[in-house]
Amino acid sequence: MADFRKCDGNCEACGKCRGERLLRELRSRKSELTYMPEGFHSAAGNSTADSEPAYGNGSPAPGSSFANRSETGASESGDRPGSGYGIAFDIGTTTVVGLCWDLAKRELMATDAARNPQVVHGGDVISRIGYSVREEENLEEMRQLVIDCLNEILDGFLEKLPVRRTEITEITAVGNTTMSHLLLGEDPEGLAVSPFRPAFKGAVRESAAALGLRVPAETAFYLLPGIAGHVGSDITAGLLALDLGNKDSLDVFVDIGTNGEVAVTEKGRILVCSTAAGPAFEGAAIRQGMRATEGAIEGVSLCESDGAFGRTGAKSASGGNGADIELKVIGDVSPAGICGSGLIDAVSVMLSAGLMDRTGRILTEDEALSAGTSPLLTRRLVLRDEEACFVLQEPDPEGNSAEILLRQSDIREVQLAKSAIVSGILALLKKSGHTAAEADHLYLAGAFGNYIRKEAAVNIGLLPDISPDRIIAVGNAAGVGASLALFGDKEKARAERIAASAEHVELAGSSLFYDLYIENMNF
Numbered sequence: 160m161a162d163f164r165k166c167d168g169n170c171e172a173c174g175k176c177r178g179e180r181l182l183r184e185l186r187s188r189k190s191e192l193t194y195m196p197e198g199f200h201s202a203a204g205n206s207t208a209d210s211e212p213a214y215g216n217g218s219p220a221p222g223s224s225f226a227n228r229s230e231t232g233a234s235e236s237g238d239r240p241g242s243g244y245g246i247a248f249d250i251g252t253t254t255v256v257g258l259c260w261d262l263a264k265r266e267l268m269a270t271d272a273a274r275n276p277q278v279v280h281g282g283d284v285i286s287r288i289g290y291s292v293r294e295e296e297n298l299e300e301m302r303q304l305v306i307d308c309l310n311e312i313l314d315g316f317l318e319k320l321p322v323r324r325t326e327i328t329e330i331t332a333v334g335n336t337t338m339s340h341l342l343l344g345e346d347p348e349g350l351a352v353s354p355f356r357p358a359f360k361g362a363v364r365e366s367a368a369a370l371g372l373r374v375p376a377e378t379a380f381y382l383l384p385g386i387a388g389h390v391g392s393d394i395t396a397g398l399l400a401l402d403l404g405n406k407d408s409l410d411v412f413v414d415i416g417t418n419g420e421v422a423v424t425e426k427g428r429i430l431v432c433s434t435a436a437g438p439a440f441e442g443a444a445i446r447q448g449m450r451a452t453e454g455a456i457e458g459v460s461l462c463e464s465d466g467a468f469g470r471t472g473a474k475s476a477s478g479g480n481g482a483d484i485e486l487k488v489i490g491d492v493s494p495a496g497i498c499g500s501g502l503i504d505a506v507s508v509m510l511s512a513g514l515m516d517r518t519g520r521i522l523t524e525d526e527a528l529s530a531g532t533s534p535l536l537t538r539r540l541v542l543r544d545e546e547a548c549f550v551l552q553e554p555d556p557e558g559n560s561a562e563i564l565l566r567q568s569d570i571r572e573v574q575l576a577k578s579a580i581v582s583g584i585l586a587l588l589k590k591s592g593h594t595a596a597e598a599d600h601l602y603l604a605g606a607f608g609n610y611i612r613k614e615a616a617v618n619i620g621l622l623p624d625i626s627p628d629r630i631i632a633v634g635n636a637a638g639v640g641a642s643l644a645l646f647g648d649k650e651k652a653r654a655e656r657i658a659a660s661a662e663h664v665e666l667a668g669s670s671l672f673y674d675l676y677i678e679n680m681n682f
Contacts, residue, residue, distance in 0.1 A: 242262055242263055242328060243262055243263075243326045243327065243328035243329075244259060244260060244261055244262060244268070244322050244326050244327050244328065245259075245260045245262050245327070245328060245329040245330065245331070245642075245645035245646075246258065246259050246260070246312075246313060246316065246327060246329075246330050246331075246645075247260065247330075247331045247332070247333075247638060247641035247642040247644070247645055248309055248312070248330070248331070248332040248333070248641065249332075249333055249334070249393065249396075249635060249637045249638040249641055250275070250305060250309075250332060250333070250334035250338045250339075250342060251275060251334065251335075251338070251393075251416075252275060252282070252283065252284060252287075252335065252337075252338060252416065252417060252418070253274065253275055253278065253282070253441060253450075254272055254273070254274060254275060254606075255272065255273050255274075255275050255305070255308050255309065255312065256270065256271070256272045256635060256638050257270065257271045257272070257309070257312035257313070257316070258270050258638055258641075258642050259271075259316045259320065259322070260642060260645055262328065262329070262645060262646065265646065267642075268316070268320055268322070269316055269319065269320055271312045271315050271316065272312075273308055273311060273312055275305065275308065275338075276304045276305070276307065276308050277301055277304050277305060277341065279304075280297075280301065282417070282438055282441075282443055283417045283418075283437075283438055284335065284337035284338075284350070284389070284417070284418055285351065287301065287337060287341065287347075288337060288347045288348065288350055288351045289351070291341065291346075291347055291348075292346070292347070292348045292351075298341070298344055298346065298347075299344060301341045302341055302342065302343070302344040303371070305338070305341060305342050306342075306370065306371040306372065309332075309372060310371075310372060310373050313327070313372065313373065313374070314373065324373070324374060324375070325375055327367075327374045327375070327378050328377075328378060328379070329378065329379045329380075329381070329645055330367045330372060330374065330378060330379070330380045330381070331380075331381045331382070331383065331641045331642070331644045331645050332380070332381075332382050332383070332392075332641060333382070333383045333391070333392040333393045333395070333396040333637050333638075333640065333641040334391055334392060334393055335389065335391040335393055335418055335420070336350060336355075336357050336360070336385050336388065336389050336390070336391040336392075337350055337389070337391075338391070339382060339385060339391055339392055340357065340358060340359075342370075342382070343359075343363065343370075343382070345358040345359060346358050350388075350389065353665070353667035353668065354388075354665065354667070355387075355388035355389055355665075355667075357385065357387070357388070359385075360384060360385040360386065360387060360658070361384050361385075361655075361658075362381065362382060362383060362384040362651065362654070362655055362658075363380075363381070363382040364379065364380070364381055365380045365382075366378070366379070366380060367379065367380035381644060381651060383395050383396050383399075383640065383641060383644055383651075383654045383658075384654060384655050384658035384659075385658065386431050386658050386661045386663055387431070387661075387663035388433060388663060388665065389418050389420070389433035390420055390431045390432065390433050390661075390663060391420075392654075392658075393414065393420070393637040394412070394414065394420045394422060394431060394637075395640065395654050395657055395658045395661075396636065396637040396638075396639070396640025396641050396643075396644070396654065397412060397414065397422075397602075397604050397633075397636035397637050397639075397640055398412060398422060398424070398429065398640070398657050398661075399640040399643055399644075399650065399653055399654045399657055400633075400636040400637075400639035400640040400643060401602060401633065401636060403422070403424040403429070403602075404424060404427060404429055404653075404656070404657050404660065405427065406424065406425075406426075407425070407426050408425065408599040408600065409423070409424075409425045409591075409593055409597055409598050409599050410423070410424045410425070410598065410599060410600045410601075410602065411423050411584055411587075411588070411598050411600070411601040411602065412424070412602045412604060412636075413580070413584060413601065413602065413603055413604065413608075413622075414604040414605050414608075414637075415436065415440060415580055415603070415605065415607055415608060415611075415621075416436065416440070416441065416605065416607070417435075417436060417437060417438045417441060418433055418434075418435060418436070419433065419434045419435070419436040419579060419580045419583060420432075420433050420434075421433070421434065421580075421583045421584050421587055422587070422661070423584075423587040423588055423590075423591050423593075425591060425593075427660075428591070428662070429657065429660060429661040429662065430587045430590055430591055430661070430662050430664055431587075431661050431662070431663055431664065432583050432586065432587055432663070432664045432665070432666050433583075433666070434579045434580060434582065434583035434666055434672075435579060436575075436576045436577075436579040436580050437572070437575060437576050437579070439499070439502070439569075439572040439573055439575070439576040440499035440502065440503070440576055440607065441499055441607075442455070442496070442497070442498050442499060444572045445497065445502060445569045445572060446564070446566050446568065446569055447496045447497060447563055447564060447565075448496060448497055448498070448502070448569075449495065449496035449497065449498055450498060451489060451498040451499065451500070451606075451607075451610070452489060452498075453489050453490035453492060454488065454489065454490060454492050454493070454494060454495030454496065455488065455489045455494070455495065455496055455497060455498035455501065456486050456487070456488055456494045456496070456497040456498065456501035456505075456551060456552075456563065457487055457488065457489050457498055457500050457501045457610060458486070458487030458500065458501055458504050458612070459484055459485070459486055459487070459501055459504040459505040459507075459508050459551065460484065460485050460487075460504065460508065461482050461483075461484060461485075461508055461511065461512060462482065462483060462484070462485040463481050463482060463483070481533060481535060482512065482533040482535065482536060483533065483535040483536060484508060484536070484539075484551070486501075486551065486552065487501075493552075493555070493559060493560035494551070494552050494560065494563050495561070495563075496563065497551065497563065497565070499607055499610075499611075500607070500610040500611055500612070502565075502569075502573060503573075503611055503612065503615050503616055503619060503621060504612055504615050505549070505551060505565050506565075506570065506573055506615075506619050506682070507612075507614075507615035507616075507618040507619050508615075509521070509549060509565075510618060510619065510682055511618065512532055512533070512536050513527055513530045513531070513532040514527055514532060514536060514537070514539075514540060514549060515549075515570065515682075517681050517682045518681050518682075519570045519571065519573075519574050519680075519681065519682060520547075520567075521540065521547040521548070521549060521567050521570065522540065523540060523547075524537045524538065524540045524541075527540060539551075541564075543564060543566070546566050546567050546568065547566070547567045548564040548565065548566045548567070549564065549565045550562065550563070550564060551563040551564065551565055573619070574680050574681075574682070575680075576621075577619055577620055577621040577679075578620070578676050578679040578680045579676065580621055580622075581620055581621060581622060581623060581675075581679050582672055582675035582676040582678075582679050583666060583672070584601075584622070584623055585623060585675050585679070586664065586666060586669065586671050586672045586675055587664060588623075589671060589675075590664055590671075595623030595624060595625050596624075596625065598623075598625055598629065599629065600629055600630075600631055601622065601623070601625060601629060601630045601631070602631050602632075602633050602636070603630060603631065603632045603633065604633055604634075604635075604636045604637065605634075605635065605636075605637075606634065606635065608632045608633070608634070609632045609634055611632070613627035613630045614627055616630075617630075618682075619682050620679055620681075620682055640654070
């Protein structure tokens with residue numbers, strides 16, 4: 160691991176440069192502050208990259224504020240006044256986010272993000288589990304990778320903020336079940352096959368220094384409790400942040416990722432499940448898919464055209480007459496590929512414009528023309544290597560931009576992923592005795608949820624058929640929940656109560672889920 164203190168700021172290898180590069184990418188698609196609990200206040204914003212805060216990871220904006228290893232229980236005796244500084248980590252499979260807080264002022268000082276370095280051993284949790292158990296030394300290697308990442312984020316805070324290492328008094332963390340196991344060096348093999356049996360699931364208290372974090376020996380570390388199987392502490396934290404366990408309303412909480420996690424709550428009852436959606440919505444498994452970075456197509460819409468590829472005008476609601484597509488590209492540069500939000504939009508546009516049927520089959524140009532679809536759209540229907548494709552971006556004759564295609568095989572990947580997510584939601588609702596139409600709110604967690612166009616997600620069947628005004632993007636709710644746990648035992652006890660009371664519904668082998676999965680495969 161490179162030493163960023165010897166870096167000139169342009170090496171692209173050390174943790175500081177990687178984090179700052181990622182933050183620049185995140186800033187290229189700014190998000191609104193989506194959620195913050197009540198009772199906290201605001202101060203001047205900071206990020207560890209430069210003076211412009213980066214909100215693209217879905218975390219609260221800097222400057223916002225809100226009020227020996229063992230699995231432990233917290234005493235709910237009331238929150239003590241904080242002192243010093245605390246750091247909350249949300250350890251994702253792809254991205255690790257840190258939030259630095261002034262505990263006395265309940266003030267967010269800065270956020271930082273870095274790519275999870277464990278990705279070198281696989282982009283999904285099953286790949287990482289496989290690597291971790293293959294050789295005896297691999298588990299410690301995986302643990303050290305994430306510890307190094309946390310230390311680099313922590314060191315970045317200390318370099319940019321008026322905070323001394325000795326003033327860091329508490330650190331909290333959340334993550335999916337696999338990330339939590341790898342952080343603590345616990346054997347994840349029980350998570351590889353059903354029935355999924357984690358080595359631990361309760362809250363963990365430890366000396367942060369004993370874990371390998373570069374802080375004083377007395378700095379406390381607290382890992383929020385997981386729930387069961389692949390439903391980890393990140394979901395506990397999200398439920399804590401939104402206080403969903405204490406509401407009478409029927410609410411659905413969804414974190415869309417490679418491992419989709421779902422909760423349904425009503426009048427204190429909490430049902431949870433996980434569903435293997437695969438990496439399609441993270442840009443993987445799609446031929447020209449990519450992460451949501453500069454050059455990624457993040458939005459696709461119908462519009463009226465003057466007849467030339469890519470030359471667009473007013474928005475269009477259908478695929479008739481002179482309709483064509485308009486692309487929204489991160490960074491306003493030539494597109495290099497398509498990310499998850501753009502993928503959802505593109506599939507939705509193809510459905511609405513009559514370029515694809517409800518089974519997911521891409522039509523031929525003649526079929527689409529016969530159905531009354533705009534010739535400007537139908538000419539985008541082509542064959543490449545004997546596979547039906549839809550042209551999102553035509554190649555520049557001068558070679559400045561490549562042809563970007565959405566292939567039939569890509570559509571099939573979307574069908575598998577979206578059916579897994581919506582079937583998990585519907586299965587939990589069915590178990591609770593309700594239908595999607597009865598849900599008061601559907602909360603979309605995570606950075607990805609900030610950029611999904613709700614209407615498109617409903618149109619393709621990624622989300623149930625409910626009114627878009629009841630679908631609410633809440634950003635990095637896991638990071639907010641991890642932050643709340645910095646502020647005393649009361650919040651920790653709430654988290655532990657949520658995890659203990661949640662009812663886990665195992666979808667593997669469930670005939671209900673299987674039937675829903677097949678039923679929802681079509682668009």
